Amino acid sequence: MCACCRYAKRAALLAALAAAPAAADPFYQSGNLQLQGFVAQTLITTSRNNFFGRTQDTLGTGFTEAGVNGVWQPHPGLLVAGQMLYRRAGKNDQRNVRLDYLQAVWPFWQRADGTLELRAGKIKIPYGLYNETRDVPFTRPSILLPESIYFDTARNFALAAPGAGFNARWQTALGEWQVNLAAVRPGQLDAATEANFLGSDRPGHLYSNATYAAQLRWSTMDQSTLLALSWVDARARYQPAPGDPLGAGKVGYTPWVLSAQKHLGTVTLTTEYGCPRIRLYDFNLPAIDVRTRAWYVQGAWHIRPRWEALLRYDSYISPLKNNPLAALSGNPYFSRYAKDWTAGLRWDVTPALMLRAEFHHVTGTIWLPALDNPNPQQEGRVWNMGLLQASWRF
Amino acid sequence: MVRLRPLLTLALLVLGLQPALAGAVDVIVNRDVQLPQISENTLRAIYTLRQTRWPDGQPIHVFVLADDDPLHAEFAKSLLGMYPYQLRQIWDQLTFSGMGQAPEQLSSQREMLRRVAATPGAIGYAAAPIGNEHVRLLPVR
Known part of the structure; x- marks a missing residue:
């Protein structure tokens, strides 16, 4: 398809979206079933390097998200929910349609001041403020989440997987407390995760047998102040293919993150700080055990009910390159960190559109997707990125 | 002097101190809800989807008006101490992660009164004074 046909098609899509019914409520709602969904297309251009497809000095269209979500309450004591997700993000994510999650939630104890519930199925992993809804544009503070804490290249290590979880929530005079626990078995990890930890998409496979997550949250009763501490322990083993230069090995990924959010009227201040620990051992190589440092501070101002401006500084520093094995091969020093200034504007044209x-000024390349940038020697240290996104909910 | 006014408005907006809209809003429930009154915390727990049942075990059916409806903004600010955008964030995070069902959105106050009257366990709100005997006013204490 020629480029102008593609743009014409997208313009027609946007026009159709603008003309669609303008409400933020689910498209189907009966007594105990709600169905809702979203579609989002993002245009990306970069001054150097590639992000989610070929974007350097061109307008990339490689980032598309869509989802349909259903929440069914067959009985007051049972909630069944699932989401089908379509996502493409350059070479980093080409799996297209997938089951994002499908879970049953059983609130087995509910009082006015507290709830205990169990959930099972393919469940989302609680981590930080945004992980559980990271693929839904309307729930994100910006087009891209701060990559230091939510880097896209390791997303499938701690996203959603078959397993079980426990949630507790209770109110006290000192505010509301929440504990969320999850134990899951992710299975085979994708090429992007492999490239992130092992330098490239290797001939063998990376399997994860168990990932554990725990989160403690506290908020004031009016939800104006929120504090959270999240911890994830993800482990995987590498099974080499015949003739593989790498031997069998193990990867340990243990991020923890401290989150704080404060609503001051129309201004929302958010910060998250984390120290992910990455370990690689065996592989017929010396063991690697590093702690990276990730943090961001973000301010969002709801200028008018339909307008919001955002400013963020995001920093990620690793003593080694994000793919520690590749670090042994002498990649440029700026591939060990990234500092990202972000400015963004959101306009809710209608409640549904x-x-x-968004504009990013970045120094460093640590969270650049390795699959979109196969040659680290060609990466540029200082680069800019501009993004435009249209999202429609139905 | 005239130029000071937009600046002042801007400062008030930044601080979130814009004056409340005129007119009071009251909480209404279906007549089968037995609660004599409700605390601000419980009302907030219901509208942030944390509490889904009345003390007698009956499921709560939550009704709202659109995010940009002035009555909804007044309800959120004066009775919950929150902004409509905060409520929307909480609902989206819970529903898109499969942990809850969003409140049902209605198009007018008239429909609100009709649906609260017709739905067992329903809660909603309307502009005071409410001269409708089919719903019950629930005082917030």
Whole structure:
């Protein structure tokens, strides 16, 4: 398809979205079933390097998200929910349609001041403020989440997987407390995760047998102040293919993150700080055990009910390159960190249609997707990225 | 002097101190809800989807008006101490992660009164004074 046909098609899609019914409520709602969904297309351009497809000095269209979500309450004591997700993000994510999650939630104890519930199925992993809804544009503060804490290249290590979880929530005079626990078995990890930890998409496979997550949250009763501490322990083993230069090995990924959010009227201040620990051992190589440092501080101002401006500084520093094995091969020093200034604007044209524009000024390349940038020697240290996104909910 | 006014408005907006809209809003429930009154915390727990049942075990059916409806903004600010955008964030995070069902959105106050009257366990709100005997006013204490 020629480029102008593609743009014409997208313009027609946008026009159709603008003309669609303008409500933020689910498209289907009967007594005990709600169905809702979203579609989002993002245009990306970069001054150097590639992000989610070929974007350097061109307008990349490689980032698309869509989802349909259903929440069914067959009985007051049972909630069944699932989401089908379509996502493409350059070479980093080409799996297209997938079951994002499908879970049964059983609130087995509920009082006015507290709830205990169990959930099972393919469940989302609680981590930080945004992990559980990271693929839904309307729940994110910006087009891209701060990559230091939510880096896309390791997303499938701690996203959603078959397993079980426990949630407790209770109110006290000192505010509301929440504990969320999860134990899951992710199975085979994708090429992007492999490239992130092992330098490239290797001939063998990376399997994860168990991932554990724990989160403690506290908020004031009016939800104006929120504090959370999240911890994830993800482990995987590498099974080499015949003739593989790498031997069998193990990867340990243990991120923890401290989150804080404060609503001051129309201003929302958010910060998250984490120290992910990455370990690689065996592989017929010396063992690697590093702690990286990730943090961001973000301010969002709801200028008017339909307009929001955002400013963020995001920093990620690793003593080694994000793929520690590749670090042994002498990649440029700036591939060990990234400092990202982000400015963004959100306009809710209607309750159902959201437009966003975002500008990133980045120094360093640590969270650049390795699959979109196969040659680290060609990466540029200082680069800019502009993004435009249209999202429609139905 | 005239130029000071937009600046002042801007400062008030930044601080979230814009004056409340005129007119009071009251909480209404279906007549089968036995609660004599409700605390601000419980009302907030219901509207942030944390509490889904009345003390007698009956499921709560939550009704709202659109995010940009002035009555909804007044309800959120004066009775919950929150902004409509905060409520929307909480609902989206819970529903898109499969942990809850969003409140049912209605198009007008008239429909609100009709649906609260017709739905067992329903809660909603309307502009005071409410001269409708089919719903019950629930005082917030």
